[in-house]
Amino acid sequence: MGNTPPVGRKVTLSDIAAGCDVSRATVSLVLRGSPLVNKHTRARVEEELLRQGYVYNRAAANLRRRTSSSIALVLNDLANPFFAEFAAGVDEILGNTGFVTLLGSTSESTERELAVLGSLMEHGPAGIILSPAESSDAQQILAAVGSHTPLLLFNREVGGDIAACDHWDRLFLDNQHGARLATEHLIAQGHQRIAFYGGHLSSSSCRQRRAGYTESMQKAGLPVQPNWMVECIPNRLDAVAQCDQLFSGTAAPTAAVCYNDAVALGLMLGLHKRGLQPGRDFALTGFDDIAEAAVSAPPLTTLAVTPRARGRQAAELILQRLQEPSSSPRQTIVPVQLLVRASSCAPHVA
Amino acid sequence: MGNTPPVGRKVTLSDIAAGCDVSRATVSLVLRGSPLVNKHTRARVEEELLRQGYVYNRAAANLRRRTSSSIALVLNDLANPFFAEFAAGVDEILGNTGFVTLLGSTSESTERELAVLGSLMEHGPAGIILSPAESSDAQQILAAVGSHTPLLLFNREVGGDIAACDHWDRLFLDNQHGARLATEHLIAQGHQRIAFYGGHLSSSSCRQRRAGYTESMQKAGLPVQPNWMVECIPNRLDAVAQCDQLFSGTAAPTAAVCYNDAVALGLMLGLHKRGLQPGRDFALTGFDDIAEAAVSAPPLTTLAVTPRARGRQAAELILQRLQEPSSSPRQTIVPVQLLVRASSCAPHVA
DNA sequence: CCTTGCGTTTGGAACGATCCAAATTTACCT
DNA sequence: AGGTAAATTTGGATCGTTCCAAACGCAAGG
Numbered sequence: 038m039g040n041t042p043p044v045g046r047k048v049t050l051s052d053i054a055a056g057c058d059v060s061r062a063t064v065s066l067v068l069r070g071s072p073l074v075n076k077h078t079r080a081r082v083e084e085e086l087l088r089q090g091y092v093y094n095r096a097a098a099n100l101r102r103r104t105s106s107s108i109a110l111v112l113n114d115l116a117n118p119f120f121a122e123f124a125a126g127v128d129e130i131l132g133n134t135g136f137v138t139l140l141g142s143t144s145e146s147t148e149r150e151l152a153v154l155g156s157l158m159e160h161g162p163a164g165i166i167l168s169p170a171e172s173s174d175a176q177q178i179l180a181a182v183g184s185h186t187p188l189l190l191f192n193r194e195v196g197g198d199i200a201a202c203d204h205w206d207r208l209f210l211d212n213q214h215g216a217r218l219a220t221e222h223l224i225a226q227g228h229q230r231i232a233f234y235g236g237h238l239s240s241s242s243c244r245q246r247r248a249g250y251t252e253s254m255q256k257a258g259l260p261v262q263p264n265w266m267v268e269c270i271p272n273r274l275d276a277v278a279q280c281d282q283l284f285s286g287t288a289a290p291t292a293a294v295c296y297n298d299a300v301a302l303g304l305m306l307g308l309h310k311r312g313l314q315p316g317r318d319f320a321l322t323g324f325d326d327i328a329e330a331a332v333s334a335p336p337l338t339t340l341a342v343t344p345r346a347r348g349r350q351a352a353e354l355i356l357q358r359l360q361e362p363s364s365s366p367r368q369t370i371v372p373v374q375l376l377v378r379a380s381s382c383a384p385h386v387a
Numbered sequence: 388m389g390n391t392p393p394v395g396r397k398v399t400l401s402d403i404a405a406g407c408d409v410s411r412a413t414v415s416l417v418l419r420g421s422p423l424v425n426k427h428t429r430a431r432v433e434e435e436l437l438r439q440g441y442v443y444n445r446a447a448a449n450l451r452r453r454t455s456s457s458i459a460l461v462l463n464d465l466a467n468p469f470f471a472e473f474a475a476g477v478d479e480i481l482g483n484t485g486f487v488t489l490l491g492s493t494s495e496s497t498e499r500e501l502a503v504l505g506s507l508m509e510h511g512p513a514g515i516i517l518s519p520a521e522s523s524d525a526q527q528i529l530a531a532v533g534s535h536t537p538l539l540l541f542n543r544e545v546g547g548d549i550a551a552c553d554h555w556d557r558l559f560l561d562n563q564h565g566a567r568l569a570t571e572h573l574i575a576q577g578h579q580r581i582a583f584y585g586g587h588l589s590s591s592s593c594r595q596r597r598a599g600y601t602e603s604m605q606k607a608g609l610p611v612q613p614n615w616m617v618e619c620i621p622n623r624l625d626a627v628a629q630c631d632q633l634f635s636g637t638a639a640p641t642a643a644v645c646y647n648d649a650v651a652l653g654l655m656l657g658l659h660k661r662g663l664q665p666g667r668d669f670a671l672t673g674f675d676d677i678a679e680a681a682v683s684a685p686p687l688t689t690l691a692v693t694p695r696a697r698g699r700q701a702a703e704l705i706l707q708r709l710q711e712p713s714s715s716p717r718q719t720i721v722p723v724q725l726l727v728r729a730s731s732c733a734p735h736v737a
Numbered sequence: 738c739c740t741t742g743c744g745t746t747t748g749g750a751a752c753g754a755t756c757c758a759a760a761t762t763t764a765c766c767t
Numbered sequence: 768a769g770g771t772a773a774a775t776t777t778g779g780a781t782c783g784t785t786c787c788a789a790a791c792g793c794a795a796g797g
Contacts, residue, residue, distance in 0.1 A: 046453075047511075047535070047753095049752090049753055049754085050753065050754065051753075051754095059776075059777090060776065060777045060778075061753090061754080061755090061777090061778090062755080062756085062757095062776070062777055062778080063775085063776060063777075065754070065755060065756095066755095066775095066776090068754095069755090073774080073775065073776085074775070074776085075774080075775060075776090078775080078776085090533065092508050092509060092533065093509045093754090094450075094509070094511060094752095094753055094754065095509040095510055095511075095754090096446045096449060096450055096510060096511060096753085096754090097450055097752075097753035097754040097755090097782090098753080098754050098755070099446060099754090099782090100444075100446055100447055100450060100752095100753080100754075100755095100781095100782050100783065100784090101753080101754050101755045101756080101781070101782050102754085102755060102756090102782080103396075103782065106510075107489075107510070110490070114475075115471055115474055115475040115478065116468070116471050116472045116475045116695070117471075118466070118468050118471065120471075121465055121466050121467075121468065121470075121471030121474075122466045124465055124471075124490070124492075125464075125465040125466045125492050125494075128465065128490055128491065128492045129492065129494075132491065132492075132499070132502070132503055132506065135506065137489055137490075137491075137506060137507060137510055138489065138490040138491070139457075139487055139488070139489060139490070140460070140474070140478055140487075140488040140489070140490040141478065141482065141487075141488070142474075142475050142478045142479065142482075144475075144479075149482070152482070153482055156482065156485065156487060157487060158442050159442060159443045159444070159445040160445055160446060160456075160457070160487055161397075161444060161445075161446060183440065183442065185397070272678075273678065273679070273682050274682070277682070302679075302682070303682070306682055306684070309684070328622075328623065329623070329652070329679060332623050332624075332627070332652070332653070332656055334656070334659070334684065345466065397783090399782090399783055399784085400783065400784065401783075401784095409746075409747090410746065410747045410748075411747090411748090411783090411784080411785095412746070412747055412748080412785080412786085412787095413745085413746060413747075415784065415785060415786095416745095416746090416785095418784095419785090423744080423745065423746085424745070424746085425744080425745060425746090428745080428746085443784090444782095444783055444784065445784095446783085446784090447752090447782075447783035447784040447785090448783080448784050448785070449752095449784090450752050450753065450754090450782095450783085450784075450785095451751070451752050451783080451784045451785045451786080452752080452784080452785060452786090453752070
C-alpha cells in the first residue's frame with residue numbers, strides 16, 4: 038500500500054484520489070472542507086494529502102470556476118516610503134483574505150504603466166489598485182484594463198477624458214483641506230508672508246495643495262508674491278537646490294507650506310545654508326508625516342496621512358467592490374490630520 | 388458580418404476563431420507569432436483580436452504548458468526603504484522579462500511568513516525570492532515551499548538545519564567586511580574607544596557586522612568594553628532611547644559603528660540630547676546609505692549597498708536558475724562601499 | 738492520373754481543478 | 768424484509784489554452 042508520489046511532476050488531485058481509492062470529486066470536496074464527505078473518508082484523504090505533499094493548484098481551480106484570487110497593485114513609485122507603506126497595508130489585508138498581490142511598479146513612466154497593466158491583465162486579476170503616473174491618460178488606461186475589471190484609483194486623478202472612467206472607485210487624500218489646515222496654522226502663529234514650496238504642477242495632488250493654500254491666504258486677506266510659489270522635484274535634493282528662489286524677490290517670506298515632508302526637510306537644509314535656523318528664524322510645515330518628520334531637527338509640523346492605513350483601506354474598498362460589482366462608484370476622500378511640532382514657530386522678531 | 392463580443396464573459400480564443408472562421412489552433416498559433424500561419428489568415432485573425440478586445444489568459448496557457456510566469460517575492464519588511472528599493476529593482480527586471488511579481492510581506496513574523504509562502508505556492512510561482520524574518524526556520528520554510536521551486540535567499544541566513552537547504556541560492560551583503568571598513572576608518576581617524584551600536588543579535592546581519600567590528604578592534608589591539616556593545620530595535624526611535632547605555636560605564640566611547648543608518652540617525656539625536664554634537668564631539672558611521680544619510684546634519688558616513696541594484700541582481704539570479712535548474716547552487720556575496728562623510732570626524736580634543 | 742512534397746490548417750485530447758446530476762450506500766421506520 | 772429518505776460518492780463534461788498527429792489544398796514531377 039501507499040504508492041510513491043510522482044517524480045518530475047507536481048502532485049495532483051488525481052494522484053491523491055488514486056492513492057486512497059476515491060474519486061477526484063471526493064478529494065476536491067475534502068480540499069474545500071465540504072460537510073458532505075464522511076469523517077473517515079476525509080481522514081484517509083487528508084493523510085494521503087500530507088503523505089504525498091500535495092499543493093493546491095489555484096490557477097486550475099480559478100480557470101474552472103471562472104474566478105480570480107489576485108489583485109493587481111500598480112504604483113508609480115514603490116521606492117517612495119509613502120507607497121511602500123501603502124503597499125504593505127494593501128498586502129496585509131489581501132493576505133488575510135486569501136488574495137495574492139500582483140505587484141507592478143511604473144517609475145512614473147506612462148509607457149511602462151500601460152505595459153505593466155497589460156501584462157498583469159493577462160493574469161486575470163479580480164481587481165486593480167492603481168496609483169497612476171503623473172501624466173497618465175484615462176483613455177489609454179481604460180483601453181489597457183477593459184471595463185470588466187474593477188479599478189480603484191489611488192492618490193491621484195488621471196488626465197484626459199475622465200468622464201469615460203467615472204465607473205472607477207477613487208481613494209484620495211484631502212489635499213486641499215490639509216494645505217488649508219497648515220496655512221491657517223501658520224497664519225494663527227502670526228505669519229503674513231507665507232510661501233508654498235515644492236512639487237510639480239503636473240500632479241493633481243500638488244494643484245490641490247496649492248489650491249488649499251491659496252484659499253486660506255485669500256480668506257485671510259493676505260497677498261501672495263509670485264516668487265513664493267516655487268516648483269521643484271518632490272525630493273530632498275532638489276528642494277535644497279531651489280531654496281534661494283524663495284528669497285529672490287523683495288519681500289522674503291517668513292514661513293512656507295511645503296508640498297511634502299521630503300521637500301520640507303530639504304528646505305530646512307537650504308535654510309541652514311543661508312544661515313537661517315528653521316523653527317526659529319523661519320517656520321515651515323510638511324505633508325505625509327514620514328518617519329523622520331518626528332525626529333528631524335527641529336521636529337517637523339506636518340499632515341499625517343497614515344499610508345499604511347490607506348493601503349488597508351484601499352484593499353478593503355476593492356474587496357467591497359468585488360462583493361457588489363454593480364453598486365454605484367464611490368469616491369472616498371480621507372481627512373488628514375495636522376501634527377504641530379517645533380518647526381512651525383511664531384515669526385522671529387529681529 | 389462581425390458578430391458582437393460575448394456579454395457577461397471574457398473573450399476567448401474560441402470567440403476569435405468563430406469570429407473569423409478558423410480553428411482555435413490557428414488563432415493560438417497567431418497569438419504566439421508562429422511562422423506557420425499564412426500572411427492573410429494572420430491579418431484576419433489579428434483584426435478580429437482587436438475588434439473583440441481579446442485578452443490572453445496566461446493562467447490557462449500555463450496550465451496546459453505546465454509552465455509558470457510568476458516569481459514570488461517575500462519580504463520581511465516592505466515598509467523599510469531598503470526593501471522597498473529592493474522590490475522596485477526586482478520588479479524592474481521581472482517586468483521586462485514577462486514575469487509578474489507575486490508580492491508577500493511578512494512583517495518579521497515567522498507565522499505569517501509560512502502562511503504567505505503557502506498561499507503564494509498555490510499560485511505556482513516559477514521561483515521565490517525570500518528575505519526571511521529574523522527567526523525563520525530552514526525546515527519549516529522548506530516544508531512550505533517544497534524542493535521543486537528554486538529559492539533565492541536574500542540578505543539573511545535562516546536558522547535551524549541549514550544543511551537541508553543547501554540547494555538554495557544565496558545573495559548576501561558583505562556585512563562583515565563592511566563593518567571592518569567602518570571600524571578601520573574610525574581607527575585611522577585616531578579613535579580608540581569605539582562602540583558597536585544597535586541591532587538585534589538574533590539577526591544574522593547584525594552578528595556579521597559585529598564580527599567585522601570585533602575583528603578590526605582585535606587586529607588593532609584595542610579593547611572593547613561590555614557597555615560599548617548595545618543592542619536596540621533597528622529603528623530610529625529605539626536608537627534614541629538606548630543612547631545612554633553607551634555612557635553608563637567608566638570609559639565613554641568617542642565613536643560608534645552603528646548597525647545601520649536608521650540607528651545612526653537615532654543615535655545622533657540621542658547625542659544631541661546629551662549635549663554632544665555628532666561629527667564634532669562624537670564620530671559615527673551607519674550602514675545602508677539610505678536617502679537621508681547624505682543630507683542629515685552632519686551628513687552620515689556609511690556603507691552603500693545599493694538596494695535597487697541588489698533587487699535587479701536577485702531577479703537576474705533567479706532567472707538564471709530557471710535557465711539551468713540543476714547547476715550547483717550559488718552563493719553571492721556583494722561588496723559594500725564605504726562613503727566617508729562628515730559624521731566620522733577625528734576625536735575631539737577637550 | 739497518381740504520387741510526392743510543401744505550406745497551412747485542424748480536430749481532439751490534454752493540463753488540474755470544479756460542477757452537476759445521477760448512482761450508490763447507509764440509516765431508519767413500519 | 769421492504770420501502771423510503773438521507774448521507775455519501777462518483778463519472779463525465781467543462782474552464783481557455785496548447786500540443787500533436789493527421790488532413791487538407793495545391794503545384795510539380797513522373
